[in-house]
Amino acid sequence: xxxxxxxxxxxxxxxxxxxxxxxxxxxxxxxxxxxxxxxxxxxxxxxxxxxxxxxxxxxxxxxxxxxxxxxxxxxxxxxxxxxxxxxxxxxxxxxxxxxxxxxxxxxxxxxxxxxxxxxxxxxxxxxxxxxxxxxxxxxxxxxxxxxxxxxxxxxxxxxxxxxxxxxxxxxxxxxxxxxxxxxxxxxxxxxxxxxxxxxxxxxxxxxxxxxxxxxxxxxxxxxxxxxxxxxxxxxxxxxxxxxxxxxxxxxxxxxxxxxxxxxxxxxxxxxxxxxxxxxxxxxxxxxxxxxxxxxxxxxxxxxxxxxxxxxxxxxxxxxxxxxxxxxxxxxxxxxxxxxxxxxxxxx
Numbered sequence: 001x002x003x004x005x006x007x008x009x010x011x012x013x014x015x016x017x018x019x020x021x022x023x024x025x026x027x028x029x030x031x032x033x034x035x036x037x038x039x040x041x042x043x044x045x046x047x048x049x050x051x052x053x054x055x056x057x058x059x060x061x062x063x064x065x066x067x068x069x070x071x072x073x074x075x076x077x078x079x080x081x082x083x084x085x086x087x088x089x090x091x092x093x094x095x096x097x098x099x100x101x102x103x104x105x106x107x108x109x110x111x112x113x114x115x116x117x118x119x120x121x122x123x124x125x126x127x128x129x130x131x132x133x134x135x136x137x138x139x140x141x142x143x144x145x146x147x148x149x150x151x152x153x154x155x156x157x158x159x160x161x162x163x164x165x166x167x168x169x170x171x172x173x174x175x176x177x178x179x180x181x182x183x184x185x186x187x188x189x190x191x192x193x194x195x196x197x198x199x200x201x202x203x204x205x206x207x208x209x210x211x212x213x214x215x216x217x218x219x220x221x222x223x224x225x226x227x228x229x230x231x232x233x234x235x236x237x238x239x240x241x242x243x244x245x246x247x248x249x250x251x252x253x254x255x256x257x258x259x260x261x262x263x264x265x266x267x268x269x270x271x272x273x274x275x276x277x278x279x280x281x282x283x284x285x286x287x288x289x290x291x292x293x294x295x296x297x298x299x300x301x302x303x304x305x306x307x308x309x310x311x312x313x314x315x316x317x318x319x320x321x322x323x324x325x326x327x328x329x330x331x332x333x334x335x336x337x338x339x340x341x342x343x344x345x346x347x
Contacts, residue, residue: 005187006145007031010109012152016159022102025079025088026072030065030106034114050120057125061107069103070096082331086180087156087163113141146191150201153184171216172333178212179330181205183323199246203239210235217286224286234279241272273313280307290334302328 011031015024037055040046054060072079073096083089115123115132123132157177164173185205191198214232218225245268287303306325312318 004190005032006142006149006191007035007110007113008187009145009147009149009152010113011106012156013148014109015106016152016155019088021098022105023069023072023089023094023099024102025083026069026099026102027106028088029072030068030103031110033068034060034107034110052114052118052121054125056111056114056118056121056123058108058111058123059125061104061111065104065107066100067103068107069100072103073099085164085176085331087160113145117141146198149188153188153201153205157181157184171220174212174216175220175333176330178209178216179326179333180209181212182209183326183330185209186319186323186326199243203243203246207236207239210239217283221286221289224289227282228286231279231282234275234282238272238276238279241268241275245269245272270314273310277307277310280310299329299332299334302332 008028008031011028015022015027018027034055037053038051041049041051041053055064076093076099080089080093084091111121111123112132115121115130116134116137119130119133121130121133122128123130157180160180161173161177164176168176182205185202185208188198188202188205191202210232214228214235218228221228245265284303284307288300291297291299302325306322306329309318309321309325312321
């Protein structure tokens with residue numbers, strides 16, 4: 001399953017269940033990073049190397065997975081605070097064993113799920129064939145990962161909200177949950193090419209994220225309430241246009257007539273993109289005001305990076321920039337500024 005977030009399903013669902021026994025972030029990364037192999041094969045145009053090569057083997061899950069666990073263990077101090085804010089770890093530092101097991105099992109699960117799907121995988125390398133390949137079972141891994149993805153996203157967002165609620169309070173918990181809902185919704189958009197039903201999942205997550213974020217921000221930055229409201233309306237209108245385009249590409253003749261009045265899907269997409277950009281620009285001042293009186297320049301830089309990333313989405317490179325900016329905003333969202341903004345608003 002190259003280039004899809006389906007492997008995020010087992011990573012979130014199984015990882016949540018065993019999160020007290022293994023290092024959850026390492027488990028998530030191990031489930032996903034294996035697909036860097038087909039990505040590089042495609043991107044570099046390597047013709048004499050299989051799409052699923054040495055990384056898609058159980059030997060790699062043991063060796064490279066262990067190495068990944070070791071690296072994550074050694075860099076724990078760098079990322080621990082960020083993982084804590086994302087509710088992926090608690091305050092306790094696990095042993096090296098927890099990291100290595102997470103790396104090995106996460107990698108092995110990816111190989112197991114891909115093995116029935118592709119004949120070029122050699123899971124039992126050095127054996128030069130795939131005894132697990134079975135075209136009749138190809139739907140099972142897709143259905144399983146799809147179900148686990150839906151469950152995993154719901155479970156994680158609830159877990160994030162509850163954890164953040166205890167740690168930082170209701171408004172900050174809603175902000176964080178909204179931002180992560182946006183991130184997961186954007187990531188899930190890549191699945192619409194495999195199953196149109198994922199339209200509902202991804203667009204619902206994006207809508208929930210937008211509403212949670214804006215309604216919470218209104219209560220934090222009261223004097224910017226009108227601008228935040230205009231931003232909310234702009235983004236929901238933009239999302240509605242995207243929904244029309246996505247649904248009309250599947251079956252609905254009525255919606256096809258709507259988009260045809262806008263001179264086709266391309267025009268509608270650019271209109272939606274521009275309206276969303278206006279919504280983001282409206283948020284710039286309210287978000288930057290949150291750090292007033294503090295030394296936190298990283299958050300304000302991430303706000304600008306988010307706007308720049310969305311500006312670049314027509315040339316694809318903007319999408320990962322948007323995801324990075326949203327993630328950093330969720331991690332660095334200023335809690336201390338809540339009191340500052342309220343005091344400024346009442347003055």
